[in-house]
Amino acid sequence: xxxxxxxxxxxxxAIQPDNLGSMAYYYHADKTSLKNLDLSxxxxxxxxxxxxxxxxxxxxxEKQKILRPGFKGIDISSTIFKLVGAYxxxxxxxxxxxxxxxxxxxxxxxxxxxxxxxxxxxxxxAELTHSQTSENWLYRFLLGLTTYENDNLEELQKFLITxxxxxxxxxxxxxxxxxxxxxxxxxxxxxxxxKEIILQVLANFQNATNKITQVxxxxxxxxxxxxxxxxxxxxxxxLKGIFPLMKEEDPVPRQGAKSSRIDLIVREEGILIxxxxxxxxxxxxxxxxxxxxxDIQSYHKSEWLKYLICFVYDPHRKTKDKQSFFDLxxxxxxxxxxxxxxxxxxxx
Numbered sequence: 001x002x003x004x005x006x007x008x009x010x011x012x013x014a015i016q017p018d019n020l021g022s023m024a025y026y027y028h029a030d031k032t033s034l035k036n037l038d039l040s041x042x043x044x045x046x047x048x049x050x051x052x053x054x055x056x057x058x059x060x061x062e063k064q065k066i067l068r069p070g071f072k073g074i075d076i077s078s079t080i081f082k083l084v085g086a087y088x089x090x091x092x093x094x095x096x097x098x099x100x101x102x103x104x105x106x107x108x109x110x111x112x113x114x115x116x117x118x119x120x121x122x123x124x125x126a127e128l129t130h131s132q133t134s135e136n137w138l139y140r141f142l143l144g145l146t147t148y149e150n151d152n153l154e155e156l157q158k159f160l161i162t163x164x165x166x167x168x169x170x171x172x173x174x175x176x177x178x179x180x181x182x183x184x185x186x187x188x189x190x191x192x193x194x195k196e197i198i199l200q201v202l203a204n205f206q207n208a209t210n211k212i213t214q215v216x217x218x219x220x221x222x223x224x225x226x227x228x229x230x231x232x233x234x235x236x237x238x239l240k241g242i243f244p245l246m247k248e249e250d251p252v253p254r255q256g257a258k259s260s261r262i263d264l265i266v267r268e269e270g271i272l273i274x275x276x277x278x279x280x281x282x283x284x285x286x287x288x289x290x291x292x293x294x295d296i297q298s299y300h301k302s303e304w305l306k307y308l309i310c311f312v313y314d315p316h317r318k319t320k321d322k323q324s325f326f327d328l329x330x331x332x333x334x335x336x337x338x339x340x341x342x343x344x345x346x347x348x
Contacts, residue, residue: 004160004175004179005195007160007172008169008176011164011172015169018037018041019081020046020085021081022166023037023049023081024081024084024166026053028115028116029170030330032332033331034053035054037050039051045075045076046082048089049081049083049084051085052087052090053085055088058089058090067094075097077100080105080113080167084113087117110124110139111124111139115170125145137152137155138155138175141178142174179200180199180200194266194271195309195342198266198273199309199342201235201239202273202309202344202346203344204346205234205311205346206347208238209223209225209234225277225315228313231277231313232248235273236248239264243269245266247264247265247267248264250263267304271306272299272307274295274309274310274311275311275313276292276311276312277315278318278319279316280316280318282318284318284319285312285314285319285325288312289328293328296332296334299334299337300334300335300336300337300339301337302337303337306339307339307340307342308339308340308342309342310325310341310342310343311346312325312343312344312346314347322345328341328343329341
């Protein structure tokens with residue numbers, strides 16, 4: 001079977017940047033792309049929704065007409081993408097219509113809403129808790145209400161062969177993240193690429209290292225992880241056997257006598273692994289988010305780079321807002337150099 005990444009790529013390649021569906025995806029996964037969109041072709045309620053996704057304030061006259069029926073009676077809820085964008089633009093006015101639509105729409109659309117509008121996640125969880133069927137297994141799995149079993153493979157395959165739009169893309173990417181966060185391998189039905197192998201190793205880092213950091217045999221000393229250099233050394237030991245050409249080196253050229261920090265490089269795959277560790281003395285994740293933002297801007301000098309994987313190890317669970325890391329995910333373009341960023345936070 002074509003591996004999961006290929007399904008994601010197929011839909012991404014087909015995305016057109018000039019519609020509300022693509023805006024919904026960018027809002028969820030790649031907010032930087034919203035800054036470059038031209039809204040001049042949007043009119044009426046579509047423009048209101050587009051402004052909502054882009055975080056642009058509405059004019060007073062737009063606020064007044066947000067709920068008026070449009071051409072031939074079409075209103076703000078005529079498409080799920082228009083409705084969600086309008087909710088972001090003026091939640092107070094749209095909330096009643098939004099709540100009504102959530103009750104009447106499909107389970108697929110409800111999941112889409114719950115991903116973009118976090119207040120609706122608990123509503124969907126409550127609904128699925130009282131309704132457990134094979135048809136809604138996928139959404140219960142994504143919401144953490146059930147686990148993956150071999151018996152679910154058929155249902156998963158049925159979903160994969162029907163994927164075709166940005167809602168499916170969001171579901172696929174959430175599915176990938178869910179699999180990577182599990183303490184089991186899904187390679188029995190997904191042929192992993194080099195990047196996916198690394199993501200899976202990182203997502204299971206703490207689980208894998210418990211053996212040498214907590215439980216060793218015959219009184220042998222445990223390995224102590226004090227900082228990101230210890231994390232990097234462990235990752236090097238784990239990944240070197242899989243990628244024998246992997247190196248530790250400066251990812252960008254030296255600036256005079258100054259050198260950037262050492263990172264893990266799988267150059268033949270175009271992969272750079274950036275490592276951060278949030279230590280017990282750190283209060284939260286804010287400093288590390290800012291560090292990553294700064295680091296990302298320097299990597300355009302690596303001509304070979306295709307994939308930047310940022311691993312944030314948070315053994316003391318200091319992160320208060322996980323989304324602040326995940327907002328960095330997506331395609332980045334710096335000085336004409338384009339590369340993809342994946343953030344792995346472990347433990348979740």
